Amino acid sequence: MSKLIEQPRYSCALGVQQTVIAIQRAVPIVHAGPGCSTKIHSLLGQGEGYAGGSTIPCTNASESEVVFGGEKKLKGVIDGAFKVIDADLFVVLTGCTSDIVGDDVGQVTREFQNLGKPIVFAETGGFKSNNYVSHDLIIKAIIEQYVDRYAPAKDQVIPGLVNVFASIPYQDPYWIGNLQEIKRLLTGIGLTPNILFGPESGGVSEWLTVPQAEFNIVVSAWPGLKSAKLLKRKYGTPFYHFPYLPVGGLETGRFLREVAAFGDSVDREKAEKFIADEERKFYTHIERTADFMLEFRYGIPRVFYTILDATYAVGFSKYLLNELGILPADVQYIVDDTPEQYREGIREQFRRISDRRSAKVEFSVDGGEIQENIRKSSPKQRALILGSGWERDLAVDIGADLLPVSVPITYRLVLNCGYAGYNGGLRLIEDIYDRVLGTYR
């Protein structure tokens, strides 16, 4: 399998700076070369938020930090950050320069931790992994170095409290909307979700209640699992895993019913009432639009390609096939460098994509290779591509409709749009057919 990359769709380990800025009033301190932070921001994220973008403190490591070590410089920048930036938590992240040279960043950070300062660190040298992997690393750093130290009542489980690990902020361009919907749904079945990231979360004080959760919920093919396992080890919190993005009536219903069954404190009758009501509303819209789907005679997409991360690829494929009647094209592509141990599970999801159909899936991080394959097997039917901005010309060339879902998302401006849940399913229909109908003169 080729590891060389044309058209990158994720970042390096340091890309996790975007996870940090997604926590309300948390600020990364980047100990890396001068361009890293800006390059990451350019791929992941529209807008700098509270203190991302050009606000991010950075040592801008130069020749002298590489030759003589950068610990002194880092110390100065941390010291300045506490004075200049108004934040609740700082997260020191290293880049290639520091990790190759071997700065003892832990020692520098500990000096501040010992003074009672809210600061943690993680080694995220770009070459070490990617931001899908380091997302869990940063959650681990925050739990072990901050939450565990300052959580007021670690042993007191709060019934109904759940931590949700459901999205990688900014890597998932729709993270705010997705988390908003997941929080709404979990609240609807009677739980109190710690959503942890974005405007729907309670920021650092919410993180301090993480150990008190009744159980944890992972909504993801694989990122987030390590965090749930860590919390199980550390605080004995059980976790429920839903291995893809639940989109639309069928899968959201399945997700919520399974969660309700998992949590001891959930009032299942009340939960079922909520789910039934949501389903009724959702299918009202589907029913209302079914005649359009069946009758629009000038061509709407009949097959789809997903060129997405595993969480999205499975979730979207199930939804498009089972609820919109769009068929999977010859191959679906997964672009998140899925670790080997999770691949079989994902293949299995595609093998039983519906009761009567299986679909083929390939893993590749090389967008150029994927595009070559699709061009070669260009389908006869009008196709829908759920990919990224890189697919712009491919879509035109094969006469397909393109909905950019993955980064780089450049052709869309995303605020709180999300595709998770019932509302997300409806939004996805609107966005797909908005594009389709927009092609007519």
Added chain:
Amino acid sequence: MPKVNLNLTEVPVREKRLGSITGFAGTAGELVDCSSSGCLKDGTRSFSQCMGCSSGNAFCQLSMIRDAAMVNHAPVGCAGDFFGYNFVYRVGQMERDLPPAIGRYFNTNIEEMDTVFGALSKLEKTIRLAYDRVKPNAIFVTTSCASGIIGEDVESVTDRMTKELGIPVVNCVCEGFRSKIWTSGFDAAYHSIVRKIVKPPQKRTNKVNIINFWGSDVFSKLLNRLGYEANYVVPFSTVSQLETISEAAATIQICPTLGTYMGAALEQVYGVPEIKAPMAYGLAGTDAWMRELGRVLDREDEIEEIILEERAAVLPKLEEYRAKLTGTTCYLTAGSAHGHALIALLRELGIDVQGAAIFHHDPIYDNESSAADMLDHTVKTYGDIKGYNVCNKQAYELVNILNRVRPDLMIARHGGMTLWGAKLGIPTLLIGDEHFSWGYQGLLNYAERILETLDNREFVTNLAKHSSMPYTKWWLEQDPYTFLGGSTHVKAY
């Protein structure tokens, strides 16, 4: 010491080659005096925020050569800017009526084991892959902090692949950590072009090289009238076009911060004269630049005619704008020479430039000509600028200063800075097209946009009311240069 040496694999960074600095607080006049007397000192900041790096700037010049492919020898995060440049490339295609084409950019994906065992075989494979997929007429390899620190001998691979593939495979050394001045990346890109793509001239043509980014075509009209032809380099050119830039009649740089190295290299190595004059911003600067162009192209009489015509065409309107703008206060943040040029332009319009945060300072350019020192020209023509600050982005200093100065208008020429004007309720303007404010007409263009911006207060007023401020109260009360210290003497020039 000659600044251009094509025998070197890499061009020395600006700090070493030109004595450039990134930290200074004083007046523009003081900076000019220090620069010319050789007593310039650099300040370093004990607290800093993220900047940009050479590799991005090298990439921005090389990645829009229409028949070349790019290989970035780096971990995947360094390729985070690929799509942004691809987008710029495609916007430029639309403006130039070129067919849509995607940027063919590859990343070698350096991983942990590669930092131990080396990644040259990955590099070789990626170059082959790029060749097979794209069949380009050249491949440029940009390096990274990781490839640099582990000591990859990239040149050995590019040399070998050049032979094997029969096209230039060119090493562009642009590791981020080497320089605090990201414009060093421009020099790296140009060094690789002049060293490995440009061929010795066979003849002289009537083409004039214009070293630019991707701005609109404002030069053709002028040059055609003089019997010459504009040849924009490097973005949107082809490899064969670049091969013959040595045959041009002259080289224009739209900004010496960008083109200093290429302009000097073409003159010193291939005898293509470079226009060494103040930049064509403001009346005096434009006059001086036009006259130097006329002298070099041997069109002095025609230029005098054009100057008279253009002045007559813009002066009445300029007077109107001046009457409206005189007394307006402004703070500016921008790259080096372009910033100097904008100060001249703003002063020409009667605007009171209360201060400027300029990303770096080159005390001299590669051509070693003092005639091209735009800051010197601006100070001499329009008077000193108090509150002149050399600062490589550093939004925290900017916010502190803006909060004190509270100008009527803020102008920024780099992403990530405008927000701080707007959050304080200050009308803020960013012009992307670097040719928009050029020449006589540029004065009018800019004045019109400034008036529009000053009039557009509703958005910033409302934004200011609802914005958060990530800077502490303590910081906003401190001297903006609290963290700037440790003056180091700069010796290189």
